[in-house]
Amino acid sequence: EADIYQTPRYLVIGTGKKITLECSQTMGHDKMYWYQQDPGMELHLIHYSYGVNSTEKGDLSSESTVSRIRTEHFPLTLESARPSHTSQYLCASSESVGTQYFGPGTRLTVL
């Protein structure tokens, strides 16, 4: 069982609100990732980090931003949520380019 945590697990919020999705891991992994997954669809990488103070955009364009101030923490922020942001957000971490360990996900609904 991987030690990677996401909060909240579910979030329902109104349009225009600022939200932060939390992700933390206790495995000391340098690499962390954020994926977006719509129901029945594949995961799409939206952000990744190879270490502290390193963040890069993924394959899928996203209006969200991320920060990596501490190794164990990789929060994702939406400054102004919209209904189009409704999705499941999955955080993952890995050693080097090995197996990625996923958190339980945050299911976001923007009304």
Added chain:
Amino acid sequence: KNQVEQSPQSLIILEGKNCTLQCNYTVSPFSNLRWYKQDTGRGPVSLTIMTFSENTKSNGRYTATLDADTKQSSLHITASQLSDSASYICVVSAAGGTSYGKLTFGQGTILTVHP
């Protein structure tokens, strides 16, 4: 363009039966292939990982095969259980250059096991 195609999209079987899920990929250059199990509302969990030189790997009742020449993989589940109901995702990692470690995900096969 790197792609991973899985079939079938969904599958319903009775408890105790075996089943095989397919994965075809066009990722190049190839590094490794993983099968993940994703329960509803949860994050994916790794089942197996295979590199170019491996053609079969088992994890309990799960057996994955890889044919790197035809770029095909399969996941065979033996004596299915109700807890096997989940989405099974094939993930291929690229090697070399700027694509190193880049993952391409399949859409997944949704398996439902009925009693």
